[in-house]
Amino acid sequence: MRRIGGFWRRFAISPAAAAGLVIFAALLAATVLAGLISPAPPGAIDLDAALERPSLSHPFGTDPFGRDVLSRIVHGARISLGVGFLARTISLLIGLFLGSLAGYFGGRLDSVLMRLADITFAYPTLLLLIAIIAVVSPGMISLFVTLGVVGWASVARLVRAEVLSVKEREFVQAARASGANHAVILLRHILPQCLASVLVVYTLGLGMTIMAEASLSFLGLGVQPPAPSWGGMISGGIAFMRTAPWLTFFPGLFLTLTVCSLNLIGDGLRDALNPRLASALAKPPGVSGGRPGAAIEGSR
Amino acid sequence: MRTFIVKRLAMLVPILLGVATLTFILMYVVPGDPVRALAGERYDEETLARMRTELGLDRPLAVQYVAFLGRLARFDLGRSFVTRRPVAEAIRERFPRTLVLALSAMVLAIVGGIAIGTIAAWGRRPVVSRILMTFSLVGVSMPVFWLGLLLIYLFAIKLRVLPPSGYGGGSIRNLILPAVTLSFASMATIARVTRSGVLDALGEDYVRTARAKGLGERIVLGKHVLRNALIPVITIAGADFGSYLSGSVLTESIFGWPGLGRFVVQAILRRDFPVIQGAVLFMALLFILVNLAVDLSYGAIDPRIRPEGGKR
Numbered sequence: 001m002r003r004i005g006g007f008w009r010r011f012a013i014s015p016a017a018a019a020g021l022v023i024f025a026a027l028l029a030a031t032v033l034a035g036l037i038s039p040a041p042p043g044a045i046d047l048d049a050a051l052e053r054p055s056l057s058h059p060f061g062t063d064p065f066g067r068d069v070l071s072r073i074v075h076g077a078r079i080s081l082g083v084g085f086l087a088r089t090i091s092l093l094i095g096l097f098l099g100s101l102a103g104y105f106g107g108r109l110d111s112v113l114m115r116l117a118d119i120t121f122a123y124p125t126l127l128l129l130i131a132i133i134a135v136v137s138p139g140m141i142s143l144f145v146t147l148g149v150v151g152w153a154s155v156a157r158l159v160r161a162e163v164l165s166v167k168e169r170e171f172v173q174a175a176r177a178s179g180a181n182h183a184v185i186l187l188r189h190i191l192p193q194c195l196a197s198v199l200v201v202y203t204l205g206l207g208m209t210i211m212a213e214a215s216l217s218f219l220g221l222g223v224q225p226p227a228p229s230w231g232g233m234i235s236g237g238i239a240f241m242r243t244a245p246w247l248t249f250f251p252g253l254f255l256t257l258t259v260c261s262l263n264l265i266g267d268g269l270r271d272a273l274n275p276r277l278a279s280a281l282a283k284p285p286g287v288s289g290g291r292p293g294a295a296i297e298g299s300r
Numbered sequence: 301m302r303t304f305i306v307k308r309l310a311m312l313v314p315i316l317l318g319v320a321t322l323t324f325i326l327m328y329v330v331p332g333d334p335v336r337a338l339a340g341e342r343y344d345e346e347t348l349a350r351m352r353t354e355l356g357l358d359r360p361l362a363v364q365y366v367a368f369l370g371r372l373a374r375f376d377l378g379r380s381f382v383t384r385r386p387v388a389e390a391i392r393e394r395f396p397r398t399l400v401l402a403l404s405a406m407v408l409a410i411v412g413g414i415a416i417g418t419i420a421a422w423g424r425r426p427v428v429s430r431i432l433m434t435f436s437l438v439g440v441s442m443p444v445f446w447l448g449l450l451l452i453y454l455f456a457i458k459l460r461v462l463p464p465s466g467y468g469g470g471s472i473r474n475l476i477l478p479a480v481t482l483s484f485a486s487m488a489t490i491a492r493v494t495r496s497g498v499l500d501a502l503g504e505d506y507v508r509t510a511r512a513k514g515l516g517e518r519i520v521l522g523k524h525v526l527r528n529a530l531i532p533v534i535t536i537a538g539a540d541f542g543s544y545l546s547g548s549v550l551t552e553s554i555f556g557w558p559g560l561g562r563f564v565v566q567a568i569l570r571r572d573f574p575v576i577q578g579a580v581l582f583m584a585l586l587f588i589l590v591n592l593a594v595d596l597s598y599g600a601i602d603p604r605i606r607p608e609g610g611k612r
Binding site for chain 1: 314315318319322323326327437438440441442443444445446449450452453457542543545546549550553554564565568569571573576577580583584587588
């Protein structure tokens with residue numbers, strides 16, 4: 001209990017992390033209460049009110065179909081955050097499973113899995129995503145499955161390193177000596193020790209995953225219209241940059257705020273849980289320095 | 301050092317093979333009839349049959365795989381479905397333009413990032429430092445395509461000082477906005493790393509010694525602090541090369557820059573698979589080679605982390 005209290009104090013002391021948490025909580029609340037906040041249903045077309053400037057009835061203006069931009073942003077948040085959480089959870093499960101197997105059993109399994117991770121890292125992330133989605137045809141399901149699968153490697157590497165550092169400690173040897181089987185040792189004794197760093201890599205990767213989703217939707221490979229997505233809204237606004245800049249401005253602002261708050265939370269978690277972690281999270285061996293999102297590289 | 305280089309080169313082989321295999325799987329082993337998936341609905345039976353023979357899809361998968369590797373070794377990436385032009389030729393034509401953009405962005409990011417990070421750590425005024433660090437935090441969180449559009453709006457539409465898009469025969473005026481856009485995230489990262497490096501170095505004994513023996517602040521900064529603080533910056537700048545390649549896909553399509561990234565986007569819109577796969581494969585290879593170069597240079601710059609057998 002004292003440990004948790006100490007953690008919370010260290011996290012709350014950092015004003016940046018607290019600010020991130022407040023911003024993200026506000027965004028989450030807006031997502032949950034989307035129906036209450038938005039002035040109109042996100043798909044409601046009103047051609048008489050097309051391309052209106054921001055006003056009291058439409059705080060962020062309207063698009064060429066007269067749809068309310070604020071409503072589409074709030075409903076788009078559901079998709080962005082939903083895809084982000086789902087994809088990141090898939091990465092987490094795959095990474096936890098393969099990473100702990102590699103770290104615990106070592107040997108040939110370990111080297112095969114780590115070479116696979118090297119291959120995943122050999123691609124700039126966005127390009128690998130593009131190459132896969134171009135083949136499997138775009139859509140919501142292929143989007144979060146692809147994002148999830150591609151993100152496994154950073155989680156697996158981290159979990160493997162953590163398992164390696166824990167597995168020879170006394171309490172693990174004690175469990176082994178008392179006759180516990182591999183599954184019990186891994187699940188009950190080793191993995192709980194890795195949770196802190198997994199939480200950090202999950203949060204930092206979440207921002208980058210949301211960014212990758214927006215980039216793909218911007219390119220037309222992600223969420224398909226008419227479903228509202230931030231990336232899609234920005235690309236739809238390009239043609240109206242001269243006359244209706246609010247179409248591109250507001251969705252991008254929300255995207256930036258979301259990613260920014262997640263980076264702040266992730267940095268805060270990392271510093272509060274374990275300052276030593278900072279170097280363990282950086283991608284290539286030997287590189288250190290507080291770099292948000294370094295674990296899921298290059299998706300901007 | 302030589303054994304290290306040989307070892308790193310040997311590690312390259314399985315990774316290159318893996319990347320090629322993954323590309324092969326994406327290209328040829330997709331579920332369903334790949335030719336129909338590749339061609340879409342616009343093609344008749346005759347075209348489908350021709351494509352099948354052209355791609356060798358009537359042969360066993362293992363034979364196809366070996367043939368694919370053979371063609372790859374000769375840098376034969378197939379022909380575009382749309383223009384019928386060899387993909388490798390198109391890459392050769394477009395890559396230099398992407399390189400110019402990426403290198404300009406890299407120089408901007410390194411110079412700007414080091415300057416911002418040093419001022420933030422060294423400066424006497426906490427307000428300035430806080431503003432600069434907030435700027436770099438927002439910088440890493442900003443989507444590159446949105447930033448590009450904001451810059452177009454400000455400098456091309458409102459102020460009308462720079463062209464909104466286009467190549468302009470490679471003129472500097474056309475290069476400025478895309479290069480700034482592409483450099484931004486990396487500049488912000490480098491600023492953060494520089495700042496923490498400078499702050500760390502300022503607490504070291506050798507800085508106290510340098511000051512104690514009466515060296516001017518400027519010499520302390522240049523000769524003692526920065527030289528140590530910048531080692532990680534070099535690695536970060538190199539590792540960010542992947543983000544320049546990813547970023548070029550988005551940046552080039554916004555600014556109408558006729559490089560490799562825009563080539564990929566156009567291919568996506570036309571569902572031109574040989575072009576997508578060829579260009580992605582090419583960029584992955586480039587990324588691998590740059591990472592290798594970064595690893596090697598890191599060992600050369602800082603003898604402390606040179607791996608075992610580290611004699612020259």
